[in-house]
Amino acid sequence: MAPRREIFARKRSGETFPIEATIFKIDTSDGPLLTAIIRDLTEANEMQVRLIHAEKMKVLGQMAGGIAHDFNNLLSIIRGNTEIARDHAILPQAIERQLEAINSSCAHGADLIKPLLVFSRKSAPTAQVINLAAILEEVVAVLRRTVGVKIAVTARLNLPHANILADPALIQTVLLNLAFNARDAISDGGEIVFTLKGAPTEKSGPEFIILTVEDTGHGMSENVRARIFEPFYTTKPEGKGTGLGLSMVYSIVTQTGGTIEVKSIVGKGSCFTLCFPASVPQNTPDAAATRPGRKDLGGVRILHVEDNQDLRDICAIHMQQLGAGVFSASNAREALEIVESGAHFDILVTDLHLGDGISGAALALALRQRLQHLGVVVTTGYLDLTHAANLDPDWIMLQKPLSRADLRTGLLTMLNRSASD
Ligand SMILES: Nc1ncnc2c1ncn2[C@@H]1O[C@H](COP(=O)(O)OP(=O)(O)OP(=O)(O)O)[C@@H](O)[C@H]1O
Ligand SMILES: [Mg+2]
Secondary structure, eight states, rough: OOOOOOEEEEESSSEEEEEEEEOOOEETTEEEEEEEEEEEOHHOOOHHHHHHHHHHHHHHHHHHHHHHHHHHHHHHHHHHHHHHTTTTTTOHHHHHHHHHHHHHHHHHHHHHHHHHHHHHHHOOOEEEEEHHHHHHHHHHHHHHHHHHHTTHHHHHHHHOTTTTEEEEHHHHHHHHHHHHHHHOSSSEEEEEEEEEEEESSOOOOOOOEEEEEEEEOOOOEEEEEETTTTTOOOSOTTOOOOSSSHHHHHHOOOOOOOOOEEETTTTEEEEEEEEEEEEEOOOOOTTTSSSOOSOOOOOOOEEEEEHHHHHHHHHHHHHHHTTOOEEESSHHHHHHHHHHOOOOEEEEESSSTTTOOOOOHHHHHHHHHTTTTTTTEEEESSOOHHHTTTTTTSSSESSSSSHHHHHHHHHHHHHHHHHHO
């Protein structure tokens, strides 16, 4: 049998495609007979490219998740030190302003890293009921400042209860990406229209919130439209686009329980339609901290486990300032030894990803065998969603970077909840 070879064949239309040809020579009494088996490799090759791509995305996701985890720890340390520095009553006003600027940059940094976490599927989206119309208004204002006079931006947002359950920072990322794509598609004047609708309209309000973003730009061919949600797919010139915008949009919208569809005609424009389940405003999870009940941590014994020393020190200062007695451990083994030696604690505050191979969740389960009423507060720089499904719903989850207020709210919620049980 002749060796297999991958070669290219040509269709009647002139288009080439990969084939594998295997040629057999069979000796017959009439002389040698040649037989060829030809296999179209188009689909197999595409599958291989998709597999390599998926593998690449997995590695990239792991890397992005790891970087985001360390980045969130750094932000927690910066934020914590700033908060402690601001406690000094006699700070000159200028320094107070600079500390405030550092603090808001930390919040901005945390928002920046969030889409990366969603993209790497290690997000802990802090879903809350948000009004889509309010976020859209901000995005439209930003867009109007950047488009110049040749592009008209129209917003039809007359939907009084455009409430959805989502993370506001992530939804802002979605809207900004769609808005900037629409702007980039219009080269010589045109219009961008945002419309909010509810569907179907029922007495109690809409069941879905539908947002359309339409532009009169250059539109897309069918080939381009089919690939726009692929990570790194861009038709923009080198240095102008990363091709990550719409893949993030897709991840965020679907992880929020929504859908996204695109219609486009070359030369006429494009229309992106996003559909989210409608939501009604609820009590925020922080409500327990503001209900009548304990307002400080006086006399509460806390075991705090965190492998980053600077972060451990900052959190200990915060908790002590709130009146708690804090015992710190740098890993799960140390924490287990402390409890086995007979020490008693009311609350365990632990990072989910500890460096010594025992996770914060496993530690909490082990400690609860000895201290049955131990409240558990878990902190994390990222959250593996499959992991989250296994966490006890009674535990409180705090997303890094931690502020003193987050820590206080989490701890008081846990205490007040335990007291009302
Ligand atoms: N409104 C639109 N009109 C026409 N083409 C669009 C539109 N939105 C997206 N596209 C096409 O989809 C491609 C991918 O979009 P995506 O937002 O993922 O990346 P990008 O805009 O090229 O780069 P980045 O968002 O990182 O700046 C674009 O390069 C463009 O070809
Ligand atoms: Mg884009």
